Amino acid sequence: METLKVDSITNDFLQNLLKGNRSNCSLIAHNYLKKNPSIKDLYEEVFKVSLYEVGRLWETNQITVATEHMATAITEGILNELFEQITPKKKFNKRVVVACVENEQHQVGIKMVADVFEMKGWESLFLGAGIPTAELIRFIRESKPDVLAISLSIYFNFTNLIKMLELVRSDFSGLQIIVGGQAFSRVSNDAMQKLGNVVLLPDLYLLEKYIETLNT
Numbered sequence: 667m668e669t670l671k672v673d674s675i676t677n678d679f680l681q682n683l684l685k686g687n688r689s690n691c692s693l694i695a696h697n698y699l700k701k702n703p704s705i706k707d708l709y710e711e712v713f714k715v716s717l718y719e720v721g722r723l724w725e726t727n728q729i730t731v732a733t734e735h736m737a738t739a740i741t742e743g744i745l746n747e748l749f750e751q752i753t754p755k756k757k758f759n760k761r762v763v764v765a766c767v768e769n770e771q772h773q774v775g776i777k778m779v780a781d782v783f784e785m786k787g788w789e790s791l792f793l794g795a796g797i798p799t800a801e802l803i804r805f806i807r808e809s810k811p812d813v814l815a816i817s818l819s820i821y822f823n824f825t826n827l828i829k830m831l832e833l834v835r836s837d838f839s840g841l842q843i844i845v846g847g848q849a850f851s852r853v854s855n856d857a858m859q860k861l862g863n864v865v866l867l868p869d870l871y872l873l874e875k876y877i878e879t880l881n882t
């Protein structure tokens with residue numbers, strides 16, 4: 667099989683994102699999947715790496731906020747486009763509610779998380795960014811998920827996460843909660859203790875392994 671030149675594919679994707687060329691980005695994603703039919707690898711190796719680089723270029727004033735918004739919007743559009751290719755081998759009668767912590771606006775990573783659950787045969791209820799905790803709790807009451815997945819990208823939202831978890835636990839003490847997102851690289855072990863019994867999963871590979879332990 668032809669070896670995949672992932673770095674050059676990722677760079678090609680990134681350059682097209684920065685130019686705003688959505689159709690080329692879409693083509694690159696589909697071509698990647700023809701060579702390696704792993705949506706998870708595409709997300710991790712191409713989309714995530716590109717968006718982290720977009721963040722670095724933005725932080726160092728090499729691109730504008732508008733270009734960053736455009737790049738993110740194109741990537742989200744392609745995630746939606748690829749959703750139809752997610753066909754689990756087996757369906758499990760399990761449900762996950764997937765959301766960002768209150769005030770967190772970064773939703774691409776957690777959307778990937780929702781897709782991985784779907785690939786593993788779960789029903790994903792994706793609430794995205796900006797969900798107030800009270801509304802999340804109401805939604806959990808109605809949808810009765812097996813797992814709650816929460817994303818935290820910005821460290822200053824950590825106290826919101828602690829509050830959110832306290833409120834969720836007071837109503838749903840047995841609910842399994844998993845968390846992830848780049849902010850956790852800044853969270854000390856002591857601070858992690860404040861979150862109580864949560865599973866921290868840094869990427870989609872470990873997420874998949876975690877889901878497999880539940881798919882029995």
Ligand code: B12
Binds near residue numbers: 710717816845846867
């Ligand atoms: C796009 C973007 C935005 C967009 C988001 C739009 C959207 N629709 O999502 C907008 C413009 C809203 C935005 C705003 C801000 N942003 Co911003 N943003 C980004 C950018 C460029 C890309 C984010 C992204 O999609 N990454 C790709 C995804 C796939 O990666 P990920 O989120 O890490 O997810 C992966 C894992 O972490 C994991 N994961 C994530 N969540 C979960 C949850 C679970 C349960 C599991 C299992 C796994 C998991 O799975 C994913 C796959 O591996 C990043 C750069 C970067 N390094 O990411 C900056 C970045 C995150 N933003 C940053 C900042 C500072 C901000 C602002 C504070 C800027 C400002 N001054 O206003 C605001 C904060 C807004 C808020 N309250 O949330 C900083 C954060 C620094 C920090 N760590 O504190 C970054 C790193 C940029 C930088 N280099 O400075 N941003």
